[in-house]
Amino acid sequence: MAETVETSRGTGLFKPGATMTASEVEVWFVREVLPMEAMLMHYLHQNWRNKSDIEDLRQEVYARVCEAAQKEVPEKTKAFVLTTARNLLINRVRREQIVPIEAVADLDELEIAIDAPGPERNAMARDVLRKLQGALDRLPPRAREVVTLRRIEGLSRPEIAQRMGISEKTVSEHLTNGLCALADMLYGDASDLRSKK
Amino acid sequence: MSAARDANAEAAHWLERREFESWCEADETELSAWLARSWEHRVAYWRLKDAWEHTERLSALRPVSPKAAAAPAPRKPFRPMLFRLVAATIAVAALGAGAAIYFSGGNGPRETVYATQVGGHQTVQLADGSKVELNTNTVLRARVGAHERLVTLERGEAYFQIAHDPKHPFVVMAGDHRVTDLGTKFLVRRDDKNLEVAVTEGRVQLDTPDGRLQSPVLLTRHEAAEVKGNKVFVTRKTALSLTNELGWRHGFLVFDHTTLADAVAQFNRYNQGKLVIADPATARLTMDGTFPIDGISAFTEVAQEVFKLRIERRGGNTVISR
Numbered sequence: 001m002a003e004t005v006e007t008s009r010g011t012g013l014f015k016p017g018a019t020m021t022a023s024e025v026e027v028w029f030v031r032e033v034l035p036m037e038a039m040l041m042h043y044l045h046q047n048w049r050n051k052s053d054i055e056d057l058r059q060e061v062y063a064r065v066c067e068a069a070q071k072e073v074p075e076k077t078k079a080f081v082l083t084t085a086r087n088l089l090i091n092r093v094r095r096e097q098i099v100p101i102e103a104v105a106d107l108d109e110l111e112i113a114i115d116a117p118g119p120e121r122n123a124m125a126r127d128v129l130r131k132l133q134g135a136l137d138r139l140p141p142r143a144r145e146v147v148t149l150r151r152i153e154g155l156s157r158p159e160i161a162q163r164m165g166i167s168e169k170t171v172s173e174h175l176t177n178g179l180c181a182l183a184d185m186l187y188g189d190a191s192d193l194r195s196k197k
Numbered sequence: 198m199s200a201a202r203d204a205n206a207e208a209a210h211w212l213e214r215r216e217f218e219s220w221c222e223a224d225e226t227e228l229s230a231w232l233a234r235s236w237e238h239r240v241a242y243w244r245l246k247d248a249w250e251h252t253e254r255l256s257a258l259r260p261v262s263p264k265a266a267a268a269p270a271p272r273k274p275f276r277p278m279l280f281r282l283v284a285a286t287i288a289v290a291a292l293g294a295g296a297a298i299y300f301s302g303g304n305g306p307r308e309t310v311y312a313t314q315v316g317g318h319q320t321v322q323l324a325d326g327s328k329v330e331l332n333t334n335t336v337l338r339a340r341v342g343a344h345e346r347l348v349t350l351e352r353g354e355a356y357f358q359i360a361h362d363p364k365h366p367f368v369v370m371a372g373d374h375r376v377t378d379l380g381t382k383f384l385v386r387r388d389d390k391n392l393e394v395a396v397t398e399g400r401v402q403l404d405t406p407d408g409r410l411q412s413p414v415l416l417t418r419h420e421a422a423e424v425k426g427n428k429v430f431v432t433r434k435t436a437l438s439l440t441n442e443l444g445w446r447h448g449f450l451v452f453d454h455t456t457l458a459d460a461v462a463q464f465n466r467y468n469q470g471k472l473v474i475a476d477p478a479t480a481r482l483t484m485d486g487t488f489p490i491d492g493i494s495a496f497t498e499v500a501q502e503v504f505k506l507r508i509e510r511r512g513g514n515t516v517i518s519r
Contacts, residue, residue, distance in 0.1 A: 029240065030247045031478060052199070059201035062244070063236035132251055150216070151252050154389060157217040175216070176209035183248035 016075040025070045032077040033065060037187035040081055047089055057092075058188075061085045135185035143178030146171055200237065207231070208241040212249055220426055247477075312336045313353070316467050316491065318445065323348075326360035327367060332386075332445050333467045333490075354386035356443060359399075373409060374424060377402040383416075384443065395421035397439055403429070450488050457482045457500070457517070464493055472497075475518035479506060 014020065014028050040061060044054050065074075065084050074080035136144055145164060149155045161168045211228055218224075232239050311331055313319050319331045323341040331337060335353025340346075346367040348357075359367045359378045367378040371387045381399025386392070394403055396416045403422050404413035414422055414429055419439060423430045434442075441451035450463050458480035461472040467490045474480045482504055488496050493515065500506045500517055509516045 026239075026243050029243055034244060034247060055205075056199045056201040059204060059237055059240060062240035066240055067236050136252075147252060172210075172213050172217075175213050176206065179209045179212060179245055179249055180205050182252065183245050186248050186251060187244070 014073045016073050018073050020070050020073060022070070025066050028069060028073065029062070029066055033062065033081060034187050036078055036081050038189060039078070040085060041188045043082060043085055044089075047086075057085070057088060061088060064088070131186055131189070132182075135182050135189075138185060139178050139181055140174075142166075143174045143181065146174040147178050147182070150175070201241070204235075204237045204241040205245065208238065208245050211242065212245055216249070250477075308338055308340045310336065310338050315469055318448070325362065325365075325367075328358040330356040330446055332356070350385050350387055352387060354384065354445075356382070356384045356446060358382045373405050373407060375404050375406055377404070390425070392424040393421060394424075395434065395439060395442065397443070444487070445490060448490050450490055450492075452484055452486050452488075454483050454485060456480060457484065457504075460484065460496070461517070464488075464490075464496060467491065468493055470513040470515065473511075473514055473516045475516055479504075479517060479519050 020028060040058060041054070044057050048054065048057060061081065061084050065081055136147065139147065146160055149160045149163060155163065157168050157171050160171045211231065232242060311319065311321050313331045313333060313335045315334045317333055321329050321331070323329060323339055325341050325346055329337065332354035335355060336351035337355055338349040338351065341348070344365065346365050347370070349370045357369065357378065359381055361380045369376040369385055371385055371392050374392055376385055376394050379400040379402060381396060381401055383394060383396045383401050385394050394401065394416060396418055398418055400415060400417045402413050402415050404410050409427065410429065414431060416422055416431065419434050419436060421432050421434050438453065441453055444451040452460050457474060461474055465471050470493065472493060486499065497508045497515060497517065501508050507518045
């Protein structure tokens with residue numbers, strides 16, 4: 001994935017309207033969409049009351065966005081992600097026969113967020129290292145230990161199991177759970193966003 | 198359990214396996230099939246994979262021990278006398294080097310350990326007249342005598358110029374792989390995962406004593422083999438790119454359309470204070486140039502001037518970001 005030379009910040013690597021190969025979609029998703037996750041989560045939390053649906057909604061937005069982007073790269077990623085999220089919420093409301101009255105805060109208000117300022121992508125990138133450390137600090141201690149032993153000391157699964165006195169299966173579980181939690185904190189943590197309000 | 202949570206858990210499981218287990222073609226096929234099944238699978242996997250790749254930077258956060266940082270003469274090798282033969286060797290060494298070589302009851306020549314620290318560079322002359330240049334952070338064990346010429350590259354990188362002796366092939370072991378010299382000059386580099394062998398003159402043969410490689414790979418001048426997992430990629434290199442790769446022999450790093458990620462990885466091999474790139478887009482920028490091996494400040498200046506990147510010092514490390 002080293003094929004690109006970027007000379008100035010913010011130049012679009014992906015031409016709006018073009019199609020993408022599967023591996024290009026991955027690069028596009030990681031570069032353009034993942035940095036929007038905190039904003040997307042903020043939006044979903046604001047507009048959908050049932051918190052246990054949020055993870056599903058987020059994933060469905062991603063899936064739809066990628067599927068559409070492969071056929072045609074959207075011009076503005078942020079607007080596209082939020083519009084997709086809004087349409088998804090509206091469809092959910094329509095599809096479900098019984099909708100708790102407070103499920104959607106206010107459909108009219110869904111429009112507004114799209115024009116509101118989003119996170120500054122460069123700022124996010126700059127903060128990755130700090131965020132990473134913060135996220136690591138907040139992991140459950142055993143999961144943190146597994147990640148650290150792997151990444152910093154480069155130990156193998158049996159070595160980690162031995163060092164920590166746990167089974168290899170438990171090592172795997174700590175790593176997979178830790179990874180999911182890390183991703184949530186790395187991308188989805190909207191605390192920066194909220195504190196600006 | 199929700200669908201998204203299932204997809205995430207499965208994606209995490211794949212990544213965990215890929216991280217810890219030896220990965221073969223069948224695994225790759227299975228993963229591809231799983232990914233092909235739905236967009237939900239793909240986005241879950243891409244997202245977690247990217248998160249995991251971010252954690253790779255943690256390795257750069259490892260605190261540099263003050264002792265190592267203060268080491269005054271990195272170019273001076275230390276020779277840990279780790280091996281059991283050592284007592285016997287020292288006793289015999291008094292009789293002269295020649296005696297030592299034939300000593301030890303038919304066990305072959307004595308073993309000598311050569312090592313360089315981070316930033317180090319050392320040339321050693323072996324008993325058979327062959328020359329070995331050790332690059333940064335390298336450990337090499339040599340048993341070289343009249344009847345046996347065996348060198349084990351424990352870690353790091355070395356450039357070999359072998360004295361010709363068709364009856365006694367010169368063998369370099371690197372992990373599971375064996376490089377057999379057929380009269381030549383060549384480079385062997387290994388890190389945790391990969392092995393590279395590149396030939397500047399003559400020919401070498403690459404194989405595995407345990408037969409894991411089904412047939413040996415023969416490399417001639419300007420050819421290189423990269424071993425990744427159980428695959429071997431053979432490429433032809435230009436004389437220029439090989440010269441660039443060997444720039445360290447003269448104290449230089451040469452970048453030719455090199456990504457910042459690779460350039461930083463190169464500098465980090467040689468220097469205690471690590472460079473860290475804070476975002477993937479920056480890592481993908483490419484550059485040309487020649488820098489002294491310890492020229493981190495020259496490098497960051499270029500990054501600042503040419504790419505308008507931000508340079509920040511954090512502890513002993515330098516963080517590069519947009």
